[in-house]
Amino acid sequence: MCTGRVDLSFIFHAFRKGADGVIIGGCWPGECHYVTEGNYDALGNLHLARKLLGLVGVDPERIRLEWIAASEGSRFAEVMSDFVSTVDGLGPLGLPGAEDLDRRLEAAERVIPFLKLVEREKLRVPERSEAAYNELFASEEVDRLFRDLVAEKLLTSQILALLRLGPRAAGEIAESLGLSPAEVSAGLGASSRQGLVTYDVERSCYALA
Amino acid sequence: MAACTPRTHEPLFRDTLREGGINQYFFDMANIREHCSWVHSKQAEEATQKAKDIVRMSVARTVGLEPLQEFDLPMTKVALVVGGGLAGMTCALSIANQGFEVHLLERDKELGGMARRLRTTLDGLDVQGFLRDLVRQVYRHPAVHVAHGATITDVSGYVGSFATTVRYEAGLKVIEHGVTVLATGADEHRPTEHLYGEHDRVMTQLELEARLADGDDGVAASSSLVMIQCVGCRTQERTYCARVCCSQAVKNALTLKQRSPDMNVYVLFRDMRTYGYREDAYRKAADRGVVFVRFEQGGEPQVEPQAGGDGLSVSVMDPILGARLLLEADHVVLSAAVVPSAGSQELARLFKVSSNPDGFFQEAHVKLRPVDFAADGVFLCGINHYPKHIPEALSQAHGAAGRAVSLLAQDTVTASGSVCEGREQACVSCGACITACAYGAISFHDTPVGKKAVVNPVLCKGDGLCCAKCPTDAIRLKHFTNEEVLDQIDAALAGP
Known part of the structure; x- marks a missing residue:
């Protein structure tokens, strides 16, 4: 099993189960014992996870990827201590308002399959190098992609997560998600067109289709 | 099993299960040694808590374990040895002497590799005599098939049934073999510094050795000769130590002192690494009057043409004296680094084996699998691994032959059951997995409901x-x- 095997869903699952931080340790770039160099895939996943965490209001510093060789015991200890102090500084995740956090993380978890498709179609990194990965994910183009494609999907996912708890009026949804009525209205419109939610005229609220 | 290291003990327990008729994949091992007791030996209480966490995670994973089937793959009882230097020939002969066919590929027109340029060892043994004898044995062995002028153009297959396409003097052929040994050697770095290639009295250690062996008295008749160590290595660009050049310099210095006891021989070094009993030769050289002068990185010697003479002037900062020494030299000899041979990266790609950042081949594990590559059925020996003295390369060649024969001696090899499988119903034919796989293990196949990854x-x-x-x-x-990993995450975060 390679660092690149660490699925985005593992990361979000850990946060949902109460982890305050997630650290992934990988082999140094260029030192793959195989030919796969999956540590670059792990780097790509790190960037995706950070962006997605940011969209659901979790500090992206709560996830870290570090290159640590099997022989670097003291470096491992230093990295772990450093990460623990970072996470300590950020404090426990999701308090107060833990219930809301779980719903946001659940929504994020549900867009992971879509995110993987976006990665495949739109986020091809030109070469296997740290610089190339870091450059691509820092680019305005990727930010726009996240705004245009992923954020919309995430909004839908958040709305659905909320409606799973029971029907809600548009205003309530906006309030729960901390969004403007216009944003929620756009999200609900898209979800209705896709047949994911329906509008209950009698009770004037939205429900899962 | 919560106990010692899985690295050595897991196979043992798996074997025991198998002997007892239980599928070995029902086994999981909580590594409470390396992952806990060894690293937290001074924090007994917390370590115990962590050990409990580790065991709980292991138990959680075990719940989801399934019995898995391993595969028996047929073994083609033929070896391919790439590289016809000392290591490659020794390995090929060792395999052939144990009763298996060997194809030995050599890129040059002649066998011998780097050894053709070495005349004696530090102990005074005759390298060329040894080489001639080895070459004769190789050519006379009925089970060793040599191809000269050979380059590999394509490799397919896997342990037990490789098919390697070779272009050689007589044309193109496909060799079917069960195991592969890479013994592709290395090259001497061609210096770009110290007037090498510009001044005819600047040469490398190998060139000096050849001139001394061929009776070129011009060098031996010098009144002063300066050797410079670590040329092209232990630098920013090439950080490693080439290991053999210190002994090589001492060997040549001793030969010079033997021929011309009055010659001034200087060795400018950063650290002398005449390791093991080679240290005796270093002492002997010092006793015979060879002058060893240390220099530090950043204070590299400067070589200039001698003003008004045919020789050279070498200046070097001596950190012990705290002064710059000026040495007049009739000849300057550079201990040039050993560098990976051209084409080794291409070979690494073809056989899907890894190299370290310096470009030398990398074994699967330095202690536990020292002549294996991580790729099954591919082994290594000689100086493609790192610079070595002849006895070290030969020992490793026998080691690689032993590992190769341990596979060849079997009728089948067993492949791990821990592999991927596609689930057709869920596949959406996006092809992401096919792109991700560096081994070409996944492909689409046509089904009535479209292409599915298998x-x-x-x-x-x-x-x-x-x-x-x-x-x-x-x-x-x-x-x-996924389920097993997620269960482990749950267990890790569930707390005691």
Whole structure:
């Protein structure tokens, strides 16, 4: 099993189960014992996870990827201590308002399959190098992609997560998600067109289709 | 099992299970040694808590374990040895003497590799005599087939049944073999510094050795000769130590002192690494009057043409004296680094084996699998691994032959059951897994409902990259399934 095997869903699952931080340790770039160099895939996943965490209001510093060789015991200890102090500084995740956090993380978890498709179609990194990965994910183009494609999907996912708890009026949804009525209205419109939610005229609220 | 290291003990317990008639993949080992007791020996209480966490995670994973089937692959009882230097020939002969066919590929027109340029060892043994004898044995052995002028153009297959396409003097052929040994050697770095190639009295240690052996008295008649160590290595660009050049310099210095006891021989060094009993030769050289002068990185010697003479002037900062020494030299000899041979990266790509950042081949584990590559059925020996003295290369060649024969002696090889499998119903034919797989183990096959990804378990190495790319969980890595990992995460975070 390679660092690149660490699925985005593992990361979000850990946060949902109460982890305050997630650290992934990988082999140094260029030192793959195989030919796969999956540590670059792990780097790509790190960037995706950070962006997605940011969209659901979790500090992206709560996830870290570090290159640590099997022989670097003291470096491992230093990295772990450093990460623990970072996470300590950020404090426990999701308090107060833990219930809301779980719903946001659940929504994020549900867009992971879509995110993987976006990665495949739109986020091809030109070469296997740290610089190339870091450059691509820092680019305005990727930010726009996240705004245009992923954020919309995430909004839908958040709305659905909320409606799973029971029907809600548009205003309530906006309030729960901390969004403007216009944003929620756009999200609900898209979800209705896709047949994911329906509008209950009698009770004037939205429900899962 | 919560106990000692899985690295050595897991196979043992798996064997025991198998002997007892239980599928070995029902086994999991909580590594409370390396992952806990060894690193937290001074924090007994917390370590015990952590050990409990580790055991709980292991138990959680065990719940989901499934019995897995391993594969028996047929073994083609033929070896391919790439590289016809001392290591390659020794390895090929060792395999052939144990009763197996060997194809030995040499890039040059002649066998011998780097050894053709070495005349004696530090102990005074005759390298050329040894080489001639070895070459004769290789040519006379009925089971060793030599191809000269050979380059590999394509490699397919896997342990037990490789098919390698070779272009050689007589044309093109495909060799079917069960195991591969890479003994591709290394090159002497061609210096760009110290007037090498510009001044005819600047040469490398190998060139000096050849001139001394061929009776070129011009060098031996010098009144002063300066050797410079670590040329082209232990630098920013090439950080490693080339290991053999210190002994090489001492060997040549001793020969010079023997021929011309009055000659001034200087060795400018950063650290002398005449390791093991070679230290005796270093002392002997010092006793015979060879002057060793240390220099530090940043204070490299400067070589200039001698003003008004045919020789050279070498100036070097001596950190002990705290002064710059000026040496007049009739000849300057550079201990040039050993560098990976041209084409070794291409070979690494073809055989899917790894190299270290310096470009030398990298073994699967420095202690536990020292002559194996991580890729099954591919082994290494000689100086393609790192610079070595002849006895070290020969020992390693026998080691690689032993590992190769341990596979050749079997009728089948067993491939791991921990490989990926596709789930057709869930596959959406996006092809992400196919792109992710460096081993070409996944391909589409046509079904009535469209193309679906299927895994060839024989090629799969179980790295699981494909799983992390699949948007629909349509591909699963057996023995490390999503469910098993998620259960472990749950257990880790559940607390005591």
